[in-house]
Amino acid sequence: MTSAPKLRIATTSLAGCFGCHTSFLDIDERLLDLVEVVEFDRSPFTDIKHCGPCDIGIIEGGVCNAENVHVLREFRDNCKVLVAIGACAINGGLPAERNHLDLQDILIEVYQTGPSLDAEHAQIPNDPELPLLLDKVRPIREVVQVDYFLDGCPPSGDAIWKFLTDLLAGKTPSLPYPLRHFD
Amino acid sequence: MSKTFLLDGRPVPFEDGQSVLAAARKAGHYIPHLCWYGHFPPHGSCKLCVVKIGARHVSACATPAREGLEAESEIPEILDTRRELLAMLFAEGNHFCPSCEKSGNCQLQALAYDLQLLAPIHNRFFPDRPVDASHPDILLDFNRCIFCELCVRASRDVDGKDIFALSERGIDKHLVVKAESGRLGDTDIALSDLAANICPVGVILHKRQGFAVPIGSRIYDAAPISELDLADEEASK
Numbered sequence: 001m002t003s004a005p006k007l008r009i010a011t012t013s014l015a016g017c018f019g020c021h022t023s024f025l026d027i028d029e030r031l032l033d034l035v036e037v038v039e040f041d042r043s044p045f046t047d048i049k050h051c052g053p054c055d056i057g058i059i060e061g062g063v064c065n066a067e068n069v070h071v072l073r074e075f076r077d078n079c080k081v082l083v084a085i086g087a088c089a090i091n092g093g094l095p096a097e098r099n100h101l102d103l104q105d106i107l108i109e110v111y112q113t114g115p116s117l118d119a120e121h122a123q124i125p126n127d128p129e130l131p132l133l134l135d136k137v138r139p140i141r142e143v144v145q146v147d148y149f150l151d152g153c154p155p156s157g158d159a160i161w162k163f164l165t166d167l168l169a170g171k172t173p174s175l176p177y178p179l180r181h182f183d
Numbered sequence: 184m185s186k187t188f189l190l191d192g193r194p195v196p197f198e199d200g201q202s203v204l205a206a207a208r209k210a211g212h213y214i215p216h217l218c219w220y221g222h223f224p225p226h227g228s229c230k231l232c233v234v235k236i237g238a239r240h241v242s243a244c245a246t247p248a249r250e251g252l253e254a255e256s257e258i259p260e261i262l263d264t265r266r267e268l269l270a271m272l273f274a275e276g277n278h279f280c281p282s283c284e285k286s287g288n289c290q291l292q293a294l295a296y297d298l299q300l301l302a303p304i305h306n307r308f309f310p311d312r313p314v315d316a317s318h319p320d321i322l323l324d325f326n327r328c329i330f331c332e333l334c335v336r337a338s339r340d341v342d343g344k345d346i347f348a349l350s351e352r353g354i355d356k357h358l359v360v361k362a363e364s365g366r367l368g369d370t371d372i373a374l375s376d377l378a379a380n381i382c383p384v385g386v387i388l389h390k391r392q393g394f395a396v397p398i399g400s401r402i403y404d405a406a407p408i409s410e411l412d413l414a415d416e417e418a419s420k
Contacts, residue, residue, distance in 0.1 A: 087281050091303060100311035142306050149302035153281035177407055180296040182280035
């Protein structure tokens with residue numbers, strides 16, 4: 001008997017806290033059932049650095065810098081289905097709380113003039129390796145087409161499991177009432 | 184024999200002077216609402232209670248029930264309209280649920296869950312709306328205001344203090360405090376005022392009580408607002 005080829009899943013965290021990935025691991029022993037039918041491409045779980053052709057891409061976090069834009073576009077280009085997971089990917093979340101402030105003012109206060117900083121010598125980091133910040137943090141749907149949204153901060157392991165099993169079964173993911181959470 | 188109208192084909196009894204929304208609710212049929220409060224005259228601003236009567240969309244809270252009227256509520260066209268209205272409210276303000284003390288007890292959030300508005304439709308406005316923490320017991324977070332005017336009406340008509348108002352129009356509309364300084368700390372609002380307890384979202388908050396109830400035990404964690412609203416109606420009979 002030949003088994004069906006495994007679906008490939010890629011995941012990444014952009015301007016997020018990795019809480020959604022941590023919650024992903026909260027599906028616990030169901031991970032063993034999951035890896036029977038999927039394999040992971042680029043993901044913090046595999047440490048693969050670039051995304052190849054995939055069936056499902058899962059994005060945690062919003063878009064706060066130039067690197068986020070590149071990674072997000074790489075995922076969109078390679079994934080048949082793109083999923084925004086968690087408040088930050090869906091709405092900008094906590095990082096987007098800076099959006100009503102001027103970016104330069106934030107950098108000056110955080111790195112130069114804030115409490116306990118040496119205002120005369122402290123510098124705003126400007127290493128060319130650092131990705132440039134965007135003036136506003138954006139939900140990922142404002143940059144690329146997103147196919148599905150999984151709410152929560154983070155979504156629970158049970159919500160992630162229900163969402164994934166629906167998706168893997170070829171159904172539109174549908175969460176019963178108690179699993180719907182914006183927090 | 185009592186008079187009836189039809190809601191989604193089901194007969195709903197009513198008394199003269201009752202609105203479509205109030206009669207439906209009394210008969211155990213939920214029509215979503217945010218700015219409606221049974222003890223106040225209808226306001227008709229949130230439009231969540233939109234129903235279709237004939238070819239027209241009308242607010243069920245402001246439409247008197249009448250014999251033979253046929254209203255449609257749970258139809259795709261109306262449900263989509265309600266989701267669109269909710270999506271616009273979410274896009275216009277700063278509704279960051281994970282940091283909001285009202286999360287789990289918020290009617291805007293509960294309606295989004297119940298109507299399955301689980302993804303944004305519009306790009307966010309990210310408005311700049313500073314909070315007012317000047318009062319010792321009450322915090323105002325204007326980021327979440329949906330302009331239902333429940334606090335305005337409660338303060339003016341029940342508390343007799345007339346502390347809140349909406350200022351300007353259209354996209355510039357915003358909630359203001361009627362004090363010389365514009366600060367809540369310079370008013371005589373009290374925690375026991377109806378205005379301090381009527382906000383359906385997370386604008387008017389009691390200080391030092393945030394996050395007291397764990398996730399899972401909050402009002403809308405286990406049961407949808409449609410069920411709980413009808414239970415409230417049943418309990419008030």
